[in-house]
Amino acid sequence: MEEILKSIAAEIVRQDDWGKTAQYIPELASVDPQQFGISVCLADGRLISAGAATKPFSVQSITKVFALVAALGRVGDQLWSRVGREPSGNSFDSVVLLERELGRPRNPYVNAGAIVTTDALLSGREPKMALAEILGLIRHMSESDSIYINETVAASEQETGARNKALAYYLKSHGNLNSDPELTLGTYFHQCAIEMTTDQLAMAGRSLAGLKGAPKVISRQRARRVNALMMTCGHYDGSGDFAFRVGLPGKSGVGGGILAIAPNVASIAIWSPGLNLYGNSHAGTRAAEMLSNATKWSVF
Ligand code: GLU
Numbered sequence: 001m002e003e004i005l006k007s008i009a010a011e012i013v014r015q016d017d018w019g020k021t022a023q024y025i026p027e028l029a030s031v032d033p034q035q036f037g038i039s040v041c042l043a044d045g046r047l048i049s050a051g052a053a054t055k056p057f058s059v060q061s062i063t064k065v066f067a068l069v070a071a072l073g074r075v076g077d078q079l080w081s082r083v084g085r086e087p088s089g090n091s092f093d094s095v096v097l098l099e100r101e102l103g104r105p106r107n108p109y110v111n112a113g114a115i116v117t118t119d120a121l122l123s124g125r126e127p128k129m130a131l132a133e134i135l136g137l138i139r140h141m142s143e144s145d146s147i148y149i150n151e152t153v154a155a156s157e158q159e160t161g162a163r164n165k166a167l168a169y170y171l172k173s174h175g176n177l178n179s180d181p182e183l184t185l186g187t188y189f190h191q192c193a194i195e196m197t198t199d200q201l202a203m204a205g206r207s208l209a210g211l212k213g214a215p216k217v218i219s220r221q222r223a224r225r226v227n228a229l230m231m232t233c234g235h236y237d238g239s240g241d242f243a244f245r246v247g248l249p250g251k252s253g254v255g256g257g258i259l260a261i262a263p264n265v266a267s268i269a270i271w272s273p274g275l276n277l278y279g280n281s282h283a284g285t286r287a288a289e290m291l292s293n294a295t296k297w298s299v300f
Contacts (some may be wrong), residue, residue, distance in 0.1 A: 005038055005050035008290045012036045012046050012051075012272065012283050019274030019282025022254040027156035028058060031256075033274035036283055038291070039202035041267040043211050049199055056195040057271050058153050061092065063191045064114040065234075066204070067225060069218050071108075071120045074133075079120055082176055083113045087228060091247070092236045092254075092279055093163045094168065103174020107233040109251065112167045115177070118188045120132075122179045127187040139214055142204035145195055154193035170242055187211030189217060198269040205259050205267030229259050231299075238278030238285075245289040247298025252280040260288055262297040 006171040013036065022028040037052035060212035071079055082290050087107040090097055098105060121130045131149065134139075139147050157164075168181040177184060196204070206214035208223050218226070230249035235242040242250050248268070256273035258281055268291065272283035292298050 001040060001042065001048045002050075004291065004294045005040065005048060007199045008038060008287050009036060009050040009293075011290065012277055012287055015283060015286070017282065018272065019276050021256070021273050022275060022279070024160055025153070025157050025254070026160065027153045028255060028273070031273045033265060035274070036272045036285055037198040037270070037289070039198040039269045040211075040291075041202045041206050041211060043265055045098070045211075045213050047199060047202060052271070053198045056197050057257060057273065058150060058253070058255030059194050059196050059201065059257050060192045060255040061109065061114070061261050062201065062251050062253040062257050063138070063194050064109050064117065064136065065208070065226060065251045065259065066110045066141070067114065067117050067121060067134055067191060068229075070133055070137050070262065071117045072222060073218075074123070075120050079108075079117065082120065083108050085135075087232045087239055089166065089237055093167070095166060098167065098170055099150070103176045105171075105173050107229060109233045110236065111164055112171060115164065115168050115171060115184060115188050118191060119177050119179055119184045122184055122187055124179070127190070130187050131190050135194065137217065138194065138196070138204055140296065141207050141217055142196070142200040144200045144203065147194065147200060147257070149190050150193045150195050154190045157189045157192065161185065164188065184244045192253075198271050201257065201259055201269035202267050203263055208266050209261045209267040211267060224263075227263060235280050236278055238276065238280050241278075242280070242288075244286060245285065246292045248288070248292060250284070250288065252284070254279050256281040256284060258284040258288055263296075263299065265297055
């Protein structure tokens with residue numbers, strides 16, 4: 001595994017096209033796109049990494065997976081009355097389907113669905129309580145207390161997040177947001193601004209992969225469902241392409257991170273900030289494909 005990761009990192013570093021960082025969040029736009037890190041936690045408990053695996057980056061939408069785990073723990077399957085389980089085939093911040101489907105987002109991994117999930121976690125509490133729950137869960141799953149929220153990134157998104165604000169108010173108009181939209185949005189932006197290294201993220205994925213020694217935060221049946229949604233919806237309108245090329249449940253974030261799960265075998269975290277047209281890490285997707293080819297971990 002060490003050799004595989006080293007050779008993937010070496011190949012990525014040689015590439016010409018690194019993609020483009022997320023331009024709509026100024027703090028992310030200014031990150032150097034030519035960075036790469038990869039970490040793998042194996043079933044025997046080993047953590048193996050290559051590249052910039054100890055550099056914190058903005059995990060952004062990958063937190064939607066942890067928020068979903070927390071919300072399911074809090075409200076259980078009732079959550080599915082407010083958010084669906086189908087791929088959207090649309091971009092992560094699309095408003096189109098929400099209008100057609102009367103304010104019930106397609107799935108918990110598009111922005112509208114994640115805003116509903118965060119709202120379910122908020123449920124009348126102070127935003128800092130909901131954030132403490134998400135951050136506490138992530139710290140517990142990764143066995144790392146140093147994980148934090150980058151306030152500058154949260155403020156940057158708050159300033160430019162007009163589309164997410166539109167989504168939240170639209171959800172409210174359909175009665176699918178319980179809290180004040182500004183409170184839910186503030187919680188959502190702060191949740192997205194959590195920073196982790198690929199080492200920490202790979203550790204956090206162990207419970208979803210069902211690896212021995214992972215903190216027991218979710219039942220196997222629920223983990224299978226969370227993973228199924230990662231496979232079908234985790235890369236937005238690039239989910240089909242990710243399944244085709246990598247064949248593993250995966251969740252991307254516009255910070256350039258990817259969490260991929262090889263059930264019962266490994267938890268994988270990859271980071272490279274340059275994105276492709278779908279808003280998923282360009283080099284990260286290439287690296288995930290190389291890893292899947294080398295290990296034959298595709299579930300298909
Ligand atoms: N905070 C980002 C947004 O809401 C998350 C999107 C992503 O990571 O895909 O636009």
